[in-house]
Amino acid sequence: MAKPLHASDRLADRLNYLPIAVFGLWLSPTLFVWMQLFGPLRPFGWPPAVSPLPWFCAAAAAGLAALFLPHGWYRPRHFEARLYKLLGVRHFRRWATNGDAIVRFVRRRHPSYTVHRQQFADALANTRVGEKSHLAFLTFGTVTSVYLLSSGWYGWAAWSIASNIVGNLYPVLLQRYTRARLTRLGIA
Numbered sequence: 001m002a003k004p005l006h007a008s009d010r011l012a013d014r015l016n017y018l019p020i021a022v023f024g025l026w027l028s029p030t031l032f033v034w035m036q037l038f039g040p041l042r043p044f045g046w047p048p049a050v051s052p053l054p055w056f057c058a059a060a061a062a063g064l065a066a067l068f069l070p071h072g073w074y075r076p077r078h079f080e081a082r083l084y085k086l087l088g089v090r091h092f093r094r095w096a097t098n099g100d101a102i103v104r105f106v107r108r109r110h111p112s113y114t115v116h117r118q119q120f121a122d123a124l125a126n127t128r129v130g131e132k133s134h135l136a137f138l139t140f141g142t143v144t145s146v147y148l149l150s151s152g153w154y155g156w157a158a159w160s161i162a163s164n165i166v167g168n169l170y171p172v173l174l175q176r177y178t179r180a181r182l183t184r185l186g187i188a
Helices: 007-038 052-066 080-086 089-095 100-109 120-150 154-184
Strands: none
Touching: 007 052, 007 100, 007 120, 007 154, 052 120, 080 089, 080 154, 089 100, 089 154, 120 154
């Protein structure tokens, strides 16, 4: 039987649904676009000027390829922590899942709350899993955005690009930033 969560963990879990919803701002329209092209939401002006099948296959292949990157890809380089600071990743971290704002809010009610009750090795492994999944979605979304641009669906393309940056690119950068910081501190 699973051990019941502490009240602080339950509160953090509820608050973490907000940043996860931001990812939904990318995922939902992306699924909607492909459902328009292949599925039950097919528009009346079918077929589109550019065939979607090769683009969908390319997007899926790019996403799958991201899952098989070599282990060395996930090793932070010496310049990365500084670069990510310049790109605003520290500010993004404030609002990300288990980010600074969520932790601060939970600690107001539960002062002993900590995100990393687990070992740092487990936390590092979780950053790799998070990066890998967001990288797969990022590559899938990038190919999808290129298809939308080539089809002249500029509104969808703009939304796809913007939401892919917030929902996938910045989470990838955040995972790498976290590993780079831990490596610099000698924890990794």
